[in-house]
Amino acid sequence: MKHLAALPRSLRFFAEPFEIWIALACVLTGIPAAIGTTRPQSLARALHGYSWLLHAWGILLCLGAIATLVARWRIGRPQTELGDRSARALEVVGLVMLATTTTVYAVAIVAVGAPGLAAGSITASAAAACAMRAWIVSRELARERLAADV
Amino acid sequence: MSNLLPIIMSVLGGGTVTGTVTAGRWLMDERARRHAEKSATVRAPLIQRSLELRVAAQADEILQETITTLRQNYAELKAEFTQYRKDVEAQRQRDLKDHQRQRTLDHEEMDRLHQEITDANATITQLRFALQSSQTGGPGP
Numbered sequence A: 001m002k003h004l005a006a007l008p009r010s011l012r013f014f015a016e017p018f019e020i021w022i023a024l025a026c027v028l029t030g031i032p033a034a035i036g037t038t039r040p041q042s043l044a045r046a047l048h049g050y051s052w053l054l055h056a057w058g059i060l061l062c063l064g065a066i067a068t069l070v071a072r073w074r075i076g077r078p079q080t081e082l083g084d085r086s087a088r089a090l091e092v093v094g095l096v097m098l099a100t101t102t103t104v105y106a107v108a109i110v111a112v113g114a115p116g117l118a119a120g121s122i123t124a125s126a127a128a129a130c131a132m133r134a135w136i137v138s139r140e141l142a143r144e145r146l147a148a149d150v
Numbered sequence B: 001m002s003n004l005l006p007i008i009m010s011v012l013g014g015g016t017v018t019g020t021v022t023a024g025r026w027l028m029d030e031r032a033r034r035h036a037e038k039s040a041t042v043r044a045p046l047i048q049r050s051l052e053l054r055v056a057a058q059a060d061e062i063l064q065e066t067i068t069t070l071r072q073n074y075a076e077l078k079a080e081f082t083q084y085r086k087d088v089e090a091q092r093q094r095d096l097k098d099h100q101r102q103r104t105l106d107h108e109e110m111d112r113l114h115q116e117i118t119d120a121n122a123t124i125t126q127l128r129f130a131l132q133s134s135q136t137g138g139p140g141p
Helices: A002-006 A009-014 A017-035 A041-046 A051-076 A081-110 A114-149 B004-136
Strands: none
Touching (some): A009 A051, A017 A051, A017 A081, A017 A114, A041 A051, A041 B004, A051 A081, A051 B004, A081 A114, A081 B004
């Protein structure tokens, strides 16, 4: 996270732009799904008869996105080493939630058939990106925890 | 689509397990952070007090060093002044002795000169007497 210092304070929130924009899109998608107003058709078809699962998916999407955004906001602020570590741990939590929900969404889209392959691959890429980023950050955290214990 | 449900459930299950583990680690980090901040808040006045005491101790030490240096300087100056007075007194005594010796020499010289004058006067008187005697035809010397 050393490159953060090179950024102006107004841009530190966007130091990882893919996370921020994906999380914002997930909030916009997740809130209607959580309250049940609008649902992705592919997912509604896949989970036909399990509306509670659709609600849970929406809530998980919202929680993951909010956790990621809060974590990125906290990382951008000047803070202690423990605060930075806690914020990145929260980022991992949010990214795992986003990876899970976007994977579910990608499976549902791909299951539509050939027309869903393009959209499904993009969603699956987002899921893979989230999972990869969570893995990278969790590796850094594990190394730091080990160094702190020693 | 019913065959998708196991896949979705397994993905959700895996995500839930991973999320729970990561959330647990986050909670531990968060608790450590809060604990550190709390202890830092508690320690802040103690640290402040400790710094104040340290600064006071340093000021006391500097003051003591200053006083010690001043005492040393005073003792050195006092010794130098005593030595100076001794030297001045010794010089004065030497000058006094020289002066006395010179005065003694001057007195001796003056006495010698007086004696010479007296002798010269006696010689003059004697010669004058002899001259008068020779002029009056009296008995010669």
